[in-house]
Amino acid sequence: MTSLSTIAPILQQQAIELPSWAFGNSGTRFKVFGSPGTPRDPFEKIADAAQVHKHTGLAPKVALHIPWDVVDSYADLRKHAEDHGVGLGTVNSNTFQDDAYKLGSVTHSDPAIRQKAIDHHFRCIDVMDETGSRDLKIWLADGTNYPGQDDIRARQDRLAESLAAIYARLGDDQRMVLEYKFFEPAFYHTDVPDWGTSYAHTVALGEKAYVCLDTGHHAPGTNIEFIVAQLLRLGKLGSFDFNSRFYADDDLIVGAADPFQLFRIIAEVVRGGGLNNPDVAFMLDQCHNIEKKIPGQIRSVLNVQEMTARALLIDREALSAAQAAGDVLGANGILMDAFYTDVRPALAEWRESRGLPADPMAAYAASGYQEKIEADRVGGTQAGWGA
Ligand code: PSV
Ligand code: MN
Numbered sequence: 001m002t003s004l005s006t007i008a009p010i011l012q013q014q015a016i017e018l019p020s021w022a023f024g025n026s027g028t029r030f031k032v033f034g035s036p037g038t039p040r041d042p043f044e045k046i047a048d049a050a051q052v053h054k055h056t057g058l059a060p061k062v063a064l065h066i067p068w069d070v071v072d073s074y075a076d077l078r079k080h081a082e083d084h085g086v087g088l089g090t091v092n093s094n095t096f097q098d099d100a101y102k103l104g105s106v107t108h109s110d111p112a113i114r115q116k117a118i119d120h121h122f123r124c125i126d127v128m129d130e131t132g133s134r135d136l137k138i139w140l141a142d143g144t145n146y147p148g149q150d151d152i153r154a155r156q157d158r159l160a161e162s163l164a165a166i167y168a169r170l171g172d173d174q175r176m177v178l179e180y181k182f183f184e185p186a187f188y189h190t191d192v193p194d195w196g197t198s199y200a201h202t203v204a205l206g207e208k209a210y211v212c213l214d215t216g217h218h219a220p221g222t223n224i225e226f227i228v229a230q231l232l233r234l235g236k237l238g239s240f241d242f243n244s245r246f247y248a249d250d251d252l253i254v255g256a257a258d259p260f261q262l263f264r265i266i267a268e269v270v271r272g273g274g275l276n277n278p279d280v281a282f283m284l285d286q287c288h289n290i291e292k293k294i295p296g297q298i299r300s301v302l303n304v305q306e307m308t309a310r311a312l313l314i315d316r317e318a319l320s321a322a323q324a325a326g327d328v329l330g331a332n333g334i335l336m337d338a339f340y341t342d343v344r345p346a347l348a349e350w351r352e353s354r355g356l357p358a359d360p361m362a363a364y365a366a367s368g369y370q371e372k373i374e375a376d377r378v379g380g381t382q383a384g385w386g387a
Helices: 004-012 042-056 074-083 111-131 152-169 195-205 224-234 259-271 293-312 316-324 328-339 344-353 360-367 369-376
Strands: 061-066 087-093 135-138 175-179 209-214 237-242 281-284
Touching (some): 004 293, 004 344, 042 061, 042 360, 042 369, 061 111, 074 087, 074 111, 135 152, 152 175, 195 209, 195 224, 209 224, 224 237, 259 293, 259 328, 281 293, 316 328, 360 369
Parallel strands (some): 061 087, 087 135, 135 175, 175 209, 209 237, 237 281
C-alpha cells in the first residue's frame, strides 16, 4: 500500500474554499440561535475564515454571497483578505430572498422580473471584476409548488435565455457554475433539479459553464460518486459544495454523516483527474447552527483532507488488476483497505513537519481567538443567514 510520504506532495496542494456565510448565524425555520463572537460584517467573517487557514493550511479562499456580503469597497475587502493571508473566491448570486421572486427569478413569466434577476447577476460579475474572483455560482430557488401552476417547458426556455444573457457578460477568465437541487424551497418541481438539467444548460451555454455539485442536494440513496465520475468524464464538473445530510439539505459538517460516502466521492475525483485540478473547485457550503463556527469549519476541512488521503492510498494498480481479473471481493477489499486506514497520526506528524499544528482543533482552542472575538464583538447586528 502507498504510504503518506508518497502522497504528501499531492495533499500539500489541496485547497478548500470556505463559505463566508458559515461564520454567520444560521438555523432552521424554527429558530436561528445567536452566538457570542459572531461577525457583524463581511470583514469579520473573513478574519474568522483566515483562522481556519492559519491552523490547517487548507483554506486559502473565502466565497462571498451577494447581497449578504455587500460592502462599499471590494478593493478594501480584497486587501483585508490578503492582509489576513487569504483571498476572495467564488461569488454566489442570490435571487431567493426578494419578494419579487416569489414565483421565480430568471424563469419568471414576467420579463421585468427576469431582467431584475439577470441584472443581479451582472452586479455579481461586477463584484467578481473587483475581487478578482473567477467563478459565478448560480443556485436558483425557482420552481413551482402545484402541478399546473406554471408551464414547466416554458420555464426551461426562459431559463436558457436568461442564463445565456448572464453568460455573455462573463469575462474571458471567468466561469459560471450552475448548481442543482432536487427540491426546496419549491416542492412540486424545481427548474434545475438534477445534474442532467444543469449539464444540458451548461453544454448549451459553452465552455465557460460548468456544473456545481452540492453533496446535500440529492435524494436519499443517490449514488453521488457516479455523478462525479460522469461529470468528470464529460469535462463539466466545475465545483463542489461539500456538506453532509441525514435527511434533506441539512448543510452539516462534511464527512460527519457518512465519511464512507465522502471517501467514495473523493476516490472518483482522484480517478477522474479532478483532484488539485483548477477546473474543479472544492468548496464548503455549510451552516453551523449549534456548534461553534470556526471549529466547525476546521473540522470540515480536516475531514476532507483525511478522506482525500485515504482515497489517495487506494492501491490503484492492484485494484485495476483485481477488476480486470473479475475478482469482485478482491477489488472491493482493496478499496476498503484504503478506507479503513487511520491516516490521522501520520497527517498530524506531517502537519507538524510543515510548521502547522499537529492538532488544528486543539491549536485553535488554545489560541485565545474565540475568547477574544466573544469579548470584542459586542453590539452591532450579528451576521446571519440572509445578511
Ligand atoms: C441552496 O440550498 C444552497 O446550497 C446554495 O448553494 C446557496 O447559495 C446556499 O445553499 C445558501 O446557503
Ligand atoms: Mn450549495
